[in-house]
Amino acid sequence: MVCYTMMERVLAQHAQEHPDAMAVLDGHQALTYGQLLARATCLADRLQLKEKVEAEEPVGILLSPGLSQVVAQVAVRLVGATCVPLEPKQPPKRICELLRDVAVRRVIVEDLCTERYEGFDLHPMEHLEPALFRHDNHLITQKDCPQKEDGRSHILFTSGSTGKPKPVQIQTSSILHLAMENNMTPLSHTDRVTAFNNPGFDLSLFEIWATLIARATIVVLPKGVATDASRLLAFLTETRASVMIIPTALFNVIASTAPNAFRALRHVITAGEAANPRALRSVLEKEPPENLWNGYGPTEGTTLTTLYRVTLPDCLEDRISIGQPIGKAIVYLLDDNLEPIEESGIHGEICIGGPGKSAGYLHRRRENEERFVQILNPHRYTKGTGITDSTTDSGSSIVELYRTGDIGQWRRDKPGFLDYIGRRDTQVKHQGFLVELEEISRIMESSPLVESCVVIQRPPLSVLHSSILIAYIIPSGGNKQGQHAILRFAQATLPSYMIPERFELVTTFPLTANGKVDRQALLDSYAQGPRKGEAGRKQRVVNDTSTSPNDTDTRSVLAKIWEELLQVSHPTPEQDSFLLGASSIQAAALIALIQHRLERLITMDELHAHARFSSMCDLLDTGQAPGEDRYKNAPDHTSIWANDVDIVDDIPLAPDWESAAEGRAFLTGATGFVGAHILRRLIERSGVKQVACLARARDGQSAAARVRKAMEKYDLFPEPLELSQKILVLEGDIGDEKLGLGPTQFNWLVDWASVIFHVAAKVNFCESYQEHHRANVIGTRNVLNAAALGRRKAFHYMSSIDVFGPSGMILGTRSIPEDSPLINHLPALRYDLGYGQSQWTAEAMVRRMQGKGLPIAIYRPGFIIGDSVTGASNPDDFITRWIVGCMEMGSFPRIVDMRFEYCTIDFVCSSVLQIASENKNLGQAYHILSPDRTKSLTVEDTITLLHEVGYPVRMIDYSDWVKQAVKSGTSEGALAPLMPVLQERVLGELTRWECAQFSPVYECTNTVRALAGCPEAQYKPFTIDVLRRSMAFWKRKGFYDV
Structure with a gap:
């Protein structure tokens, strides 16, 4: 008998108590909770017609997002099996490899397609008989439903950076934690949650299961509408959708073209990649949703590990926080020795634990040992620092964590809040420096010229080449200045080794099936460009004006040199060799090839001054005899060097502490x-x-x-x-x-x-x-x-x-x-x-x-x-005690030339x-x-001042004055605390x-x-008026009565 977990029991309760509540809306199709459970039960029965499904047995689901997907996942859970949803549009060969990798025998498909998936027991959705969907006959009753604490619910494949996809095991307890214990959940039963993400992508777990567990309604959003900003607003309004979880890359596209598209929603969660402050700001400034969240969490953390509610002031910063752990999640920041980092501003690897953590990769012992680790949990790490573990009571407890490979840091301005910095696998060595590609993207996106940016590194193509950074940029709508303005921004804000060698202006980024930017596709498209000519590089901003066949030999030879070194066939007159990525090594090679093939000697200064193709041609056409020494003396640029020292004068040593942003x-x-x-x-x-x-x-x-x-x-x-x-x-x-x-x-x-x-x-x-x-x-x-x-x-x-x-x-x-x-x-x-x-x-x-x-x-x-x-x-x-004491004694000590x-x-x-x-x-x-x-x-001036206010003190020798003070009994007077130091001799007979x-x-x-x-800060001397006001203050306050 199947032992049902809380997940299935909650669904059964919804179907029993609210059978007519709407569960799924998919265009003209709809299912109530009663109908959903009935249809799922029917499919569950069909799965076991030939033989019983084993507990937690992986069952493949090859269905697109929609009503059938929801039914299939519920059915698999009803037989106690594991859902293995895959995008059906992938190549059949790849799908079969993935299914065999996790030992799938049964596969739910839309229709019968035996020739594509040979060797699997296929269960087409089209064979389900509508007449069987009488939910009153198929409800799970309490006596049929033994309790089970936990079990594997899903297997989702994640590619990461190692090549072969890894099967991530998701527990039912992890989904329940996602659905019931984050900042937004449990959702209201009146909520309507959009569903459009690839079912094999972990965002779909929230779309389906957080919705069903809350007795809310899944609203299937057609993929074509989700990616069409002009149609999205109308769809969300018409369907009365209230909650949407959306990949960051898609959110950025919608935000740039229709920032008000989310205005009717209660919750919008962006997740999957680093948030773009400009995109978030666009939405928050123009009819924003009620709540806009930045979510973070790998698949191994069951969709969301941290959340942060984004406000408009947050968008003025160059990085949006990923917030704090949700529910009972655990987040540690560990250094290379797996020691926790408490201090803010220090980079470390984000490591996660708690109910959302995956049970590990299926059949991947080596990867599990590398990524799923145990550390001693020091008792001092508490939720106040963003480091939580509610399960431990002693300082030597073992904490199980997943190493995400993500780099983060604790925020300084918000203790316990986390910033996402980038991926370890997007850290590359460039020009001898360790460079974080996502950090370059973030800085570039802080420019008003840039809407979005993705940076990749192209490896060296030959010994004459070095690796180069290529920035793919979607320019902002107001950017009329083009590539050169973006380059100037990069030069002004980035260290030299982080400035991309090439900038490619594009209108969109290629996306993976999960809605993330496909970096490999960008690299592949760029690599194909030089071999296929400019026509094959549609995303590049390059004028398609090639050199004429009648060009001079100089232009033809130089064009050939450029093609060899810079991989630019048919260079245009305005193209810049350094903007195209010429490194110092390539610059030296360029000079050498020009000298060898054109018998022209140019200097490095001239190469930089004539970096454009037309300018370099003009320089070479001016003529120079081979071996001619153009410079009898080195050029004198001393005035330039001296004047350039002044450019540091506008660097602020510290912020203007009274400016609008400070204070x-x-x-x-x-x-x-x-x-x-x-x-x-x-x-x-x-x-x-x-x-x-x-x-x-x-x-x-x-x-x-x-x-x-x-x-x-x-x-x-x-x-x-x-x-x-x-x-x-x-x-x-x-x-x-x-x-x-x-x-x-x-x-x-x-x-x-x-x-x-x-x-x-x-x-x-x-x-x-x-x-x-x-x-x-x-x-x-x-x-x-x-x-x-x-x-x-x-x-x-x-x-x-x-x-x-x-x-x-x-x-x-x-x-x-x-x-x-x-x-x-x-x-x-x-x-x-x-x-x-x-x-x-x-x-x-x-x-x-x-x-x-x-x-x-x-x-x-x-x-x-x-x-x-x-x-x-x-x-x-x-000084107050001294003056008052002298007033009380009627004498003042003589001290030579003292001011x-x-x-x-x-x-x-x-x-x-x-x-x-x-x-x-x-x-x-x-x-x-x-x-x-x-x-x-x-001293004399001070005595005169005292005389003028009615105290005719007389000046006497210092030693006599001290004796008088002692004799007059000053233990209670103004001078009492001063007497020890006034009498202490430190230099012969002299006191301090x-x-x-x-x-x-x-x-x-x-x-x-x-x-x-x-004038308000000019010196104010000690006058009779100042002394009288002080005396009045002393008397009024009861300090001294003189």
């Missing part, structure tokens, strides 16, 4: 005084869409709460929702290599950010270098790492003039240019604070990465004070963002302070602070140049 800033230090102000300025800029702020959760406060609290502390938090919505807080840790974000979020961030502003720094006046090391040194290293990984982006680094240490006092330095080498100032660092020492190391790392090519700008402000307008200032920084280099926070922020707004400013350092030294206040005497001049040539013509 995403990554900011560190948002919980600090400077970082909070930079954040507020960033979100106010119209070109900024979002600012991601890295912050830690601390003291029971979340990272987001700490960022908000810092902004509120300085009255910076925005009330308008459109501004606050721009703030995205990432809870992390700058001391962690992945910034405390984990691999997935870190990989997203480095590809998401348009620009990085690294403002975070620990500042503690009493702690050593070691205490600052993790935050300032390791932290900067980690943010630099984020800048270097992922997409290219600028790195704007907030440093400090403290990196130079007390150079004036210790080294006698009088002036420091902005790009001065840091190493010169290293000896002075030992006398500075741990903060300054850590900043020296951090900036040295930044400069090293700058030297390695990272686009970087460095900003070194002086002592940052409050906002010149609002007075908002940091109550905890050194504080005060700069207001609004000046710092406006200067940094103005400089950062133009990428031409990258690659330099900027001193953010007064460009006019007379406005840089000394006294070593800051004899301040050098901090040159700011770069800053003045970058801010020229920007």
